[in-house]
Amino acid sequence: MKCTELSNNIMKELKKEKILKKICIVQVGDREDSNRYIKNKIRKCNELGIEVELKKFKEDEIDNLKLREIIGMANLMRLPLFVQLPLPEHLDETLVHNIDYSMDIDGFGYETLGRIVAGHSNKYPCTPKGILTILESITDLEGKDVLIINRSFHIGKTLALMLTDKDCTVTVAHSKTKNLQDKIDNADIIITAIGKANYFNADNFKKGQIVIDVSINFDDDGKICGDISKNEYEKLNKKGVLFTEVPNGVGLMTTTSLMEQIKNL
Structure with a gap:
């Protein structure tokens, strides 16, 4: 069972209306699988007219404080944010749970989880x-x-x-x-x-x-x-x-x- 047709049908419906939005993707390191995932995400965004800002860091260019600042600034600016996982071991992955619910396009925020538990979330991982x-x-x-x-x-x-x-x-x-x-x-x-x-x-x-x-x-x-x-x-x-x-x-x-x-x- 390939999912290509199902995905194409959903994308076809999404393309009926131009999505005039901008998102930010944060990537740390140069993992082959992460590069592949991000390339596919950017390609899909381009198909829908979604602007993507990619913040790519070498592993030694970012620490927990910097990552926390990026997430906090995205919340403040109302900028939808996606942090590519997994992160290197020196970074705290739980920081991604602090992404504001309204900006949480990847569905990993604490409020998102709470809403899923309560049974009334409109977004999910x-x-x-x-x-x-x-x-x-x-x-x-x-x-x-x-x-x-x-x-x-x-x-x-x-x-x-x-x-x-x-x-x-x-x-x-x-x-x-x-x-x-x-x-x-x-x-x-x-x-x-x-x-x-x-x-x-x-x-x-x-x-x-x-x-x-x-x-x-x-x-x-x-x-x-x-x-x-x-x-x-x-x-x-x-x-x-x-x-x-x-x-x-x-x-x-x-x-x-x-x-x-x-x-x-």
């Missing part, structure tokens, strides 16, 4: 939002048993709240979970964000299940892959498992979700 868009495009979520293999704030915890609000029964698994395969066997929907290249194969899943592969990994040859081995895609199709591919899957929908949230500011 973009990866969970993209996953929810994918699922709602292919199935009725009411009553579904969902297994999320990730407990991070950016994915697992937030997505669990969002899916609970959609009347799913959610189980959150992680590195300490016992009998993971039993939990996979009992799920209608599996969302994996383990972050290990080629961790799963076709034998882990059964006919009728929906599997969302969130991870962007690199295999031994330096090629992009997910948690599910690409060599297993044909077997999964024959088995009747509906799954997202890597690339052109969740990553694409994450960027598309960011565009939707910029439009809705």
